Amino acid sequence: MKSSDIRQSFLDFFVGKSHTIVRSAPVIPADDPTLLFTNAGMNQFKDVFLAKGTRPYSRAADTQKCIRASGKHNDLEDVGRDTYHHTFFEMLGNWSFGDYYKEEAITWAWELLTVVWKLPEERLYATVYHDDDESFRIWEEKTSIRPDHILRFGDKDNFWEMGETGPCGPCSEIHIDLTPDGSGRALVNADDPQAIELWNLVFIQYDRQVDGRLEPLPQRHVDTGMGFERVCAVMQGKSSNYDTDVFRPLFDTITELTGVEYGASMHDPQDIAMRVIADHARTLSFALSDGAMPSNEGRGYVLRRILRRALRYAKDLGYNKPILHRLVATVADSMGDVFPELRDRQDAVARIVKAEEESFLVTLDRGIEIFNGLVGKVRGEGSSTLEGEDAFKLYDTYGFPFDLTRLMASSAGLQVDGEGFERCMQEQKTRARQDRREKQRGGAEEGSWEWFSDLHATEFTGYDGLEADASI
Numbered sequence: 509m510k511s512s513d514i515r516q517s518f519l520d521f522f523v524g525k526s527h528t529i530v531r532s533a534p535v536i537p538a539d540d541p542t543l544l545f546t547n548a549g550m551n552q553f554k555d556v557f558l559a560k561g562t563r564p565y566s567r568a569a570d571t572q573k574c575i576r577a578s579g580k581h582n583d584l585e586d587v588g589r590d591t592y593h594h595t596f597f598e599m600l601g602n603w604s605f606g607d608y609y610k611e612e613a614i615t616w617a618w619e620l621l622t623v624v625w626k627l628p629e630e631r632l633y634a635t636v637y638h639d640d641d642e643s644f645r646i647w648e649e650k651t652s653i654r655p656d657h658i659l660r661f662g663d664k665d666n667f668w669e670m671g672e673t674g675p676c677g678p679c680s681e682i683h684i685d686l687t688p689d690g691s692g693r694a695l696v697n698a699d700d701p702q703a704i705e706l707w708n709l710v711f712i713q714y715d716r717q718v719d720g721r722l723e724p725l726p727q728r729h730v731d732t733g734m735g736f737e738r739v740c741a742v743m744q745g746k747s748s749n750y751d752t753d754v755f756r757p758l759f760d761t762i763t764e765l766t767g768v769e770y771g772a773s774m775h776d777p778q779d780i781a782m783r784v785i786a787d788h789a790r791t792l793s794f795a796l797s798d799g800a801m802p803s804n805e806g807r808g809y810v811l812r813r814i815l816r817r818a819l820r821y822a823k824d825l826g827y828n829k830p831i832l833h834r835l836v837a838t839v840a841d842s843m844g845d846v847f848p849e850l851r852d853r854q855d856a857v858a859r860i861v862k863a864e865e866e867s868f869l870v871t872l873d874r875g876i877e878i879f880n881g882l883v884g885k886v887r888g889e890g891s892s893t894l895e896g897e898d899a900f901k902l903y904d905t906y907g908f909p910f911d912l913t914r915l916m917a918s919s920a921g922l923q924v925d926g927e928g929f930e931r932c933m934q935e936q937k938t939r940a941r942q943d944r945r946e947k948q949r950g951g952a953e954e955g956s957w958e959w960f961s962d963l964h965a966t967e968f969t970g971y972d973g974l975e976a977d978a979s980i
């Protein structure tokens with residue numbers, strides 16, 4: 509089954525259960541200061557769950573564009589390393605707003621997977637929240653799942669929250685055992701490529717408050733999310749999302765440009781690089797098509813970091829020129845039917861990406877040279893930690909985001925002193941503030957510092973902030 513047919517059959521199935529098909533919301537949340545990027549299908553319905561908004565339907569389904577590269581759900585560091593976490597992915601979802609509840613959500617998910625898509629029942633596992641006996645019983649009595657394939661887990665895996673605050677609740681998930689001999693039971697929720705989480709059925713009941721309290725909601729809702737690329741891999745008999753037709757066009761373009769073929773092996777550095785580049789090209793294309801811009805802070809800085817990370821990986825393919833802007837067209841061609849905004853904004857997005865790439869490539873080679881010298885120095889001193897001051901120099905002079913330096917250091921078996929880095933950053937900020945004050949007093953032209961800072965560095969929002977993002 510082609511990926512486009514899989515997407516359509518999901519939507520058709522839920523139309524058959526009286527759901528209204530809605531459009532994906534943009535990846536840039538319209539009105540939610542708690543979120544840099546849309547990270548789940550339910551984001552656009554947050555107001556309904558919180559009883560602050562209504563919709564003219566009580567059942568909905570869609571495919572939602574999601575980015576998980578910041579905040580509570582951040583998979584940036586998995587990209588390249590594994591084959592089933594992307595920074596951009598589609599989440600297929602169905603919702604009930606105070607309408608049906610656990611029984612329908614569970615039995616319909618089971619019907620779609622095993623009757624419509626004919627996935628082998630004996631390979632599927634259901635997880636439930638540790639005290640959710642009701643869901644356990646529904647799985648046991650209303651589906652044909654093997655009773656010993658219903659497993660209980662705690663807060664980390666079976667209580668879903670979109671962020672630090674907001675709608676949340678216990679969930680029941682469906683995982684698939686991909687081991688050759690069906691021995692994957694112990695691998696469920698162990699972050700193992702041989703037992704993959706496919707679908708999460710969340711039973712929204714609470715609103716998490718700033719102080720951590722769970723406030724019960726007036727109504728109970730269903731919110732489900734299934735990883736589209738994962739389900740494509742399973743349906744197409746592939747062990748990696750990247751081996752599906754979703755990613756094929758991107759790899760073809762990368763091969764055309766670099767001459768490197770994909771598929772040597774999971775840990776091959778060039779395969780890793782190709783996965784990163786393909787993933788990041790999608791993220792940039794979708795985010796910029798929805799109006800985001802690379803910049804020095806917040807959301808824009810996440811995107812800038814993603815772009816710079818991809819360019820560093822392109823080096824592993826022996827490619828030294830802007831590459832991502834060439835993939836913008838591939839993303840638009842292969843996905844523009846489903847997401848027309850990609851085509852509408854294609855030229856502008858490619859131009860922005862190219863300019864960003866060109867500006868970073870000016871300093872990348874020299875930065876890598878400096879970095880290699882630093883690695884030699886650190887090793888020579890018998891240390892395993894790159895000093896914060898050095899990481900700051902790479903950042904300030906060569907535009908290396910802290911996470912890029914940390915990534916490169918970790919491939920060289922080194923750590924980076926994050927606190928030292930933050931100290932340098934704070935010092936620079938203080939200096940800049942003083943300079944500005946002095947210049948203002950002396951009547952110097954305002955803005956010159958701004959220009960300097962923009963050219964060389966980025967507005968730093970605190971090491972803690974980056975840590976919380978877990979993407980550095």
Ligand code: ATP
Binds near residue numbers: 576705706735736738
């Ligand atoms: P995982 O445990 O694999 O990281 P999750 O529990 O964080 O997934 P959910 O928040 O439950 O994921 O999201 C619903 C579904 O979206 C998951 O069951 C999975 O199929 C898919 N999904 C989640 N994160 C990603 C990602 N980074 N890339 C691709 N698909 C994803």
Ligand code: MG
Binds near residue numbers: 583
């Ligand atoms: Mg996750």
Ligand code: MG
Binds near residue numbers: 665705
């Ligand atoms: Mg999970």
Ligand code: MG
Binds near residue numbers: 708
């Ligand atoms: Mg989950």
